[in-house]
Amino acid sequence: MNDVLSFLVTGAVEPPVLDSVDGWWRQHLELARRFSVPADLALAGGFRADRLGFAFASGYHAAHRALFPGLPEDRPTALCATESTGAHPAAIQTRLSREEGPWTLSGEKSFVTLGTSAELLLVVATEGQDAQGRNRLRLVAVDSKRAGVHVAPLPELPFVPEVPHAEVWFEDVRVAPEEVLPGDGYARYLKPFRTVEDSHVHLAVLGWLLQVGRRSGWPDAVREELLALAVMMRGVSLADPAAVATHLALGGALEMTRGALERCEPLWASVDAATRERWERDRRLLGVAGKVRAKRLEAARARLSGGSSEGSSLV
Structure with a gap:
């Protein structure tokens, strides 16, 4: 993990302009050659994105690599x-x-x-x-x-x-x-995908925010909090997506990320106008599927209170 942490804290903070999905994919492929762990690729892809949409795209595709490791890495x-x-x-x-x-x-x-x-x-x-x-x-x-x-x-x-x-x-x-593909299409792939996607997309968002914060001179304490959240979310992304404990940890990590975003609100005044305006337009992305996440967390809590084992999967 040290490689991606170093990338986040010392890498160049002026991202290249990505004016198309093709441009994003070329950059994503270059990063994939350096970062083999999908979680690290999500963080790096977010950090090198010039907007939230392309950070999301890197997190989404990194989630595919995590859930479908046997697929070719060079095909979107x-x-x-x-x-x-x-x-x-x-x-x-x-x-x-x-x-x-x-x-x-x-x-x-x-x-x-x-x-x-x-x-x-x-x-x-x-x-x-x-x-x-x-x-x-x-x-x-x-x-x-x-x-x-x-x-x-x-x-x-x-x-x-x-x-x-x-x-x-x-x-x-x-x-x-x-x-x-081998295995049950629901239990092995469709059911865990939302969990895998949530962790990897939020890793990409945190990577992007770290780049924005460094470029815009956000306080050290804020950037360090975002970095710590990235480390925590990376750990969640490596856990079993079917386990009750993973859903509880992810719920907590998402809530802590939401709180950090609220505390960052006053700092957007120091961000360049184009990035700030895109953020105001695109932040709705983070609320998509909020009801699904809430139900997943509620189900995990219910299973835990019912005495389910730590590794039990949600129905």
């Missing part, structure tokens, strides 16, 4: 889960089927982050229902240029507009057996 990826009825396991209708011959994938995903720039799509699909009528989910890695894959850009969001989103649909897309 996007997780395709959300459908028109949501991302709950019961809402997934995209189907992976094989009657005769190869596997095929058919269905639609309504909201895919970085979908227009992804080369590899990680698609949550159902194989059908089990005896209790629950969806049996799998995760499939599909090339975005394969025949039958269609990607359509969505309108820009009112915050972090630099981060593109897309609708994606699949029409009888052929899938090789090795492209179906």
Whole structure:
């Protein structure tokens, strides 16, 4: 970890201008060659971002590297889960089927982050229902240029507009057996992703804030608090994302980060106008999925009070 800590406290504080997702990805790849641990990559990517949107993109992609370590590191990826009825396991209708011959994938995903720039799509699909009528989910890695894959850009969001989103649909897309990832698509991938994403995105945000704080002359005590929060969040990111204790620790870390952001409010007056104005526009990003986080923490507390073991996973 010493390498990334040194990077955060001594690295150049004038980030290069990133005027496109392609520019962000080139920088992200360069950093990935230096920082092999996804948490460190998230911190470094945030620190070198010139805006919150590209810090988020580095944290999001680092989360993929953490959860899917066997995927190629040099190809941008996007997780395709959300459908028109949501991302709950019961809402997934995209189907992976094989009657005769190869596997095929058919269905639609309504909201895919970085979908227009992804080369590899990680698609949550159902194989059908089990005896209790629950969806049996799998995760499939599909090339975005394969025949039958269609990607359509969505309108820009009112915050972090630099981060593109897309609708994606699949029409009888052929899938090789090795492209179906091992394990249950829900328990092994979809369920823990929000936890992994939260820790890595917030690492990237903390890295970005450290750069802003150093560049803008924020007090030493503030920058040291942000650095300490980054060290803490890194530890959470390395913990088992299915464990109750991890969810409790993450809940505490997120609350401490929120408090630090509130204490930084008066300091934004010293930040250059362009960065400050983007922050005012983009800070809404940090509140996305707040209800999901609150429910996750509530469930972890309930499991703990019920006498669940430390390593129990949440339902």
